[in-house]
Amino acid sequence: MELVRHTIGRYVQPTEAEWARILPCWREFVFSRGAVVSAVGRIEQNFYIVKSGVQRLSFPFDGKDICVGFAYNGSWSGEYASFVTRTPARFEVAAVTDSELLGIGYSDLQQLYSELGIMERFGRLILEELLAGRAAREVEQLSLSAEERYERLLKRSPQLLQLVPQKDIASYLRMTPETFSRLRRKRW
């Protein structure tokens, strides 16, 4: 639970009494690599903080899985859109490596939002962050070349290349595995 405290503490500073209310709402989840964290078509029950491991967010399209993002230590995980709208998930979240997640259920989080003003503020801040991140990625997708997007990824999350299968990274960068492998060779 140290991680929950640390992660929320990056945004807001609850009092000890508030922490005593917040922390017990979080539970530990453990997924072995390859396990589905959230399945397409099911309503996401939890909002997660990643304690360890990498998860892939992908969506099935045209018989393929298109990878749209990764979650790793300290970041959020889960199918957020489904979680907030209470509608069936369109994305799949799967553990790429063995993963430990800390999760809070929908009703618990709503309860905390309505009881504690500071938690509502926390909710607003992460939403702003998620939205800004989404916008930045959209710009990247639309304006950068495949090579530039690869450079950007290397700089931002170099550890990802060690942990995630190349085909997922290629899919994330919207290139074929062949193009990706050519790019890599060119660099080394």
Place this chain on the structure above:
Amino acid sequence: MNTALMLDALADKVHRQRARAMEIANLPAEQLLHRPAPGAWNTLEVMEHINLSSSMYVRGLEAVFRRDAAKYRPNTAFKPGYLGNWFTQGLQPGADGGIRWKMRTLKHFDPARQHGASLESIGKFIELCNRLLALLEQAHHTDLNKMRVASSLGPIIRFKAGDALRFPVAHQERHFLQIERMLSLVK
């Protein structure tokens, strides 16, 4: 063999496996995720493997019991089928506690090639034990020689109901030995 003694011995094993699973569910994640070798299964994957295999027998037995169990009078003797006995014996650890046969896992029962394993796999196993225990209870009131269930070894091999109870319990026992060995590596 005496049916009642056999069923009681099986129920006893399942009770112990279930109790142990409840303890294992509370172990730290590092222990549950520990792999003894890079490509090897961790404890959660072994649990999910058990679930994939045992649930086949549990579902098969539930269906055949529902349909036919009431038709037969209780039989105090169970005579294992040739194949059922052979495969169940083959699962038993040797006198030294070592695994006698090495077996290759069928793709169907490999969690990595199905939906993967998680902490929930342990909860599912406990649930499966409850259903097995209910079946072991019902089994006293029918004839386990008379009904047959598809085995996990392919559609051609069908086990007598009694063997379809013995096999998954022995299979679970074998994998619990594996789990204990793995857990002892990371304390």
